[in-house]
Amino acid sequence: MSEYAIHREGPRARVALAEKLTATEVPGLQAALKAEIAAGVTEVTIDMSATTLIDSMGIGLLIATSNSLTASQGRIQMNNVVPDIFNLLRSMRLVERLHVTAVEKGSSHG
Numbered sequence: 001m002s003e004y005a006i007h008r009e010g011p012r013a014r015v016a017l018a019e020k021l022t023a024t025e026v027p028g029l030q031a032a033l034k035a036e037i038a039a040g041v042t043e044v045t046i047d048m049s050a051t052t053l054i055d056s057m058g059i060g061l062l063i064a065t066s067n068s069l070t071a072s073q074g075r076i077q078m079n080n081v082v083p084d085i086f087n088l089l090r091s092m093r094l095v096e097r098l099h100v101t102a103v104e105k106g107s108s109h110g
Helices: 026-038 056-071 083-091
Strands: 004-009 012-017 043-047 075-081 100-102
Touching: 004 026, 012 026, 026 043, 026 056, 043 056, 056 075, 075 083, 083 100
Parallel strands: 012 043, 043 075, 075 100
Antiparallel strands: 004 012
């Protein structure tokens, strides 16, 4: 069914993504995020615990959302990112910009 769910609490929105964030899913989510930001959301937290696939369109959406939020003194945060996606974002030097935290369960020894 839905590729995402958005729960809003005042200026904060939590987005739970489904398995993929690819060109197929981006248009609907992009419109929803734009509407949330236009309505005053300044913090977007994206739960990626179920997400195992992201493509260039998905990454572009995350960067565009970050840019929109930064323009309004806000920020994006990505939580529970699986290792493959975390490593991809790290290689692209996006971990700090997108405030990415890796998945907690099953994390390697420290």
